[in-house]
Amino acid sequence: MSWAALFFALAVATVVLALGVGLLFWLERAREARLYARYTGVAATAGEPAARRDHPWLSRMAAGGVRIERALNAGEQTRTLLAQAGWRQTRARLMFHALSFAVPVATALLITPVLLTLATALTPPMRVLLAVMLVIVALLLPRFVLRWRARARRxxxxxxxxxxxxxxxxxxxxxxxxxxxxxxxxxxxxxxxxxxxxxxxxxxxxxxxxxxxxxxxxxxxxxxxxxxxxxxxxxxxxxxxxxxxxxxxxxxxxxxxxxxxSMALREQVNKTSARMTIVLVLCFLPPLLIFIAGPALMSISAALGSS
CATH class of the missing domain: 1.20.81 (Receptor-associated Protein)
Incomplete structure (x- = not known):
């Protein structure tokens, strides 16, 4: 690994560390603000859900997830899948939207050191392609989980x-x-x-x-x-x-x-019978042919060899 790549990796690690420290500082300030509002009797914003008041950072992450869904033009479909999955509560929807934002961001932050480590093994186009593929998978992963949950509940x-x-x-x-x-x-x-x-x-x-x-x-x-x-x-x-x-x-x-x-069960039984026939032909017929025709072929081979 060259010195430029090493310095670039250290710079990225420093930026990630600074972002982590800044996030912790911001969370501490938010907690102090909530404690101050609780002890001084300052009321929260009227009409604001309790989950958003208690966890403002979660609501901000959820807002980012909602923006991602709008960019993908999947807001209505997501609401339908959330209802089919039984996640109608405000906190459940908030957690899903927050994860929709957190998973791609965390993936983007984690794959950077990995790509820098593989700098000598991969060409620059391959690194960019791998990064794009991982980010796309991270964007779609929460929706895949939601679809699986909705299908299972249905x-x-x-x-x-x-x-x-x-x-x-x-x-x-x-x-x-x-x-x-x-x-x-x-x-x-x-x-x-x-x-x-x-x-x-x-x-x-x-x-x-x-x-x-x-x-x-x-x-x-x-x-x-x-x-x-x-x-x-x-x-x-x-x-x-x-x-x-x-x-x-x-x-x-x-x-x-x-x-x-009953018809669906019969169709499934017919499909299973066809699959078992294929397994029988592939796994049972060749040993049977070897067992039946093997001695005859060996005898013919011996007779031809002696002649």
């Missing part, structure tokens, strides 16, 4: 729809109305279908506060993007709007869902 909710329909039919047969049935499931079904019960809880709270159930059911179904749950909510909306029999439409939805799952 799968759990979709798996609970069958039980949800059965419980609804049972509660309706007991003489309860739609709102009472949803309230009971949101309150008492957390052990059997926790993901779906958590999704029903804010819906029930808004209905009990006086909101119209029809648009709430429609928005919840569209937000989760689960077709089976949308069909169930469509039946509930129809009954809420026009009245009438609800047991038979729910049973029809139940039969349709069961037939779809």
């Amino acid at each position: 799968d759990r909710i979709e798996a609970d729809v069958l039980l949800f329909i059965n419980l609804l039919v049972l509660l309706f047969e007991a003489g309860l109305g739609m709102r009472q049935a949803l309230a009971i499931l949101a309150r008492d079904a957390k052990d059997t279908m926790p993901a779906l019960a958590d999704e029903l809880a804010p819906l029930v709270r808004q209905i009990e506060a006086g909101a119209d159930a029809d648009p709430l059911l429609h928005e919840t179904g569209k937000l989760l993007e689960i077709e089976a749950l949308e069909n169930v909510f469509a039946v509930l909306r129809q009954v809420e709007r026009y009245g009438g029999e609800i047991r038979q439409p729910l049973l029809d939805s139940l039969n349709e869902l069961q037939s779809r799952r």
